[in-house]
Amino acid sequence: MSASFYEFFCPVKIIAGHKALEHIPFELGVLQSERPMVITDKGVIGAGLLAHVEASLQAADIAIAALFDEVPPDSSMDTVQQAAAMYRAQGCDSILAVGGGSVIDTSKGVNILVSEGGQDLHAYAGAHNLKKPLKPLFVVPTTSGTGSEVTMVAVISDTKKQVKVPFTSYFLMPNAAILDPRMTVTLPAHLTAMTAMDAMTHAIESYTCLASNPVSEVYAFNAVKKVSAHLLNVMDKPTDAEGRLALAEASTMAGIAFSNAMVGLVHALGHSLGAVAHLPHGLCMNLFLPYVLEYNQEFIAPRLGELLLAIGGAEMYAATPSEARAGRTIEVVRQLRDAIYQRSKLPRTLKESGKVTRDQLSQIAEMAVNDGSILFNPKEADVGDLLALLNHAWS
Numbered sequence: 001m002s003a004s005f006y007e008f009f010c011p012v013k014i015i016a017g018h019k020a021l022e023h024i025p026f027e028l029g030v031l032q033s034e035r036p037m038v039i040t041d042k043g044v045i046g047a048g049l050l051a052h053v054e055a056s057l058q059a060a061d062i063a064i065a066a067l068f069d070e071v072p073p074d075s076s077m078d079t080v081q082q083a084a085a086m087y088r089a090q091g092c093d094s095i096l097a098v099g100g101g102s103v104i105d106t107s108k109g110v111n112i113l114v115s116e117g118g119q120d121l122h123a124y125a126g127a128h129n130l131k132k133p134l135k136p137l138f139v140v141p142t143t144s145g146t147g148s149e150v151t152m153v154a155v156i157s158d159t160k161k162q163v164k165v166p167f168t169s170y171f172l173m174p175n176a177a178i179l180d181p182r183m184t185v186t187l188p189a190h191l192t193a194m195t196a197m198d199a200m201t202h203a204i205e206s207y208t209c210l211a212s213n214p215v216s217e218v219y220a221f222n223a224v225k226k227v228s229a230h231l232l233n234v235m236d237k238p239t240d241a242e243g244r245l246a247l248a249e250a251s252t253m254a255g256i257a258f259s260n261a262m263v264g265l266v267h268a269l270g271h272s273l274g275a276v277a278h279l280p281h282g283l284c285m286n287l288f289l290p291y292v293l294e295y296n297q298e299f300i301a302p303r304l305g306e307l308l309l310a311i312g313g314a315e316m317y318a319a320t321p322s323e324a325r326a327g328r329t330i331e332v333v334r335q336l337r338d339a340i341y342q343r344s345k346l347p348r349t350l351k352e353s354g355k356v357t358r359d360q361l362s363q364i365a366e367m368a369v370n371d372g373s374i375l376f377n378p379k380e381a382d383v384g385d386l387l388a389l390l391n392h393a394w395s
Helices: 020-030 042-046 050-058 077-089 101-116 189-208 214-236 241-261 265-277 281-312 314-319 322-344 358-368 372-376 383-392
Strands: 013-016 036-039 066-068 094-099 137-141 153-158 163-168 176-179
Touching (some): 013 241, 020 176, 036 050, 036 101, 042 094, 050 094, 066 077, 077 101, 077 153, 094 101, 101 137, 101 153, 101 163, 137 241, 176 241, 189 214, 189 241, 189 265, 214 241, 214 281, 214 322, 265 281, 265 358, 265 372, 281 314, 281 383, 358 383
Parallel strands (some): 013 176, 036 066, 036 094, 137 176
Antiparallel strands (some): 153 163
């Protein structure tokens, strides 16, 4: 299933471990950054997570030149402009993003404006419209799911036009991602599950979709393995530092994988459901994953069967006949979702979400068939196919 020709690119330095934050001053120094701007949100501040970052900087006598903590749950053009104005006013020379996907996307948008100049972020929207390196950007994720710390993509909302604007460029990739379990230890069970299933979906889709390649497969396989081994343990014991680190690593591995191998129909449906019903992305991934795997099964059976080793373990893999492994993989995915539901009530169906009506399914199908992710799905789908799949996922 691997392409006869492929490209693989990930220049982001990964600093991971139980003292990873203490390495931030060195990374700033390498790039001669002396006045970092911290971009974060109120939730990170309220959880006391920024204190860990501040301590690492203070130990090296580095002062935060500016602190912007007004990032909303959904990054916006207005927010980016406000943060960029603060960056310029305080004479900053680098950005330290501390947060989840919205904070990271906001930071990428700010980096465009402060590096390129001006206020018109739209001028750089789309693919590869940045022509030179940007200011130093370092990312400290506080969730384990989006993989944004290693991707070349940002999505920022234009609230005036009520559209989400995508930005894609190699220059948007951070200089370094700092993975430290202290930064995710306060994440509630349902958010831990949502973000981990986002990473799981990134990994499984990148492993089984049309652009999969031998290098991305290594990252994807191990991401699946780490989520499977640690997610439930972390939900039961949130202070499990080893498990938290493993989930953070899985998110980053899955981000590297899908950046190079793309995703498929789970994401096409998830993007559309999120737009119509305003459901969190990770919830959408958890909801659609087994249904799409069943839809694709005849086209991806060997690849899906390989993942049984990662998601079910060596004993299950060895005990399952080769022709039954793909189906068993889907069964294990369902069992994992059931176990998550028992712990956090994370919805497994559209009906359980309580936010979707059956008369919205046609709209979701129409949007999904035009989503770019569908191009890499191994099995073609038209609106009728998607509507049938949505009805199957209803209950």
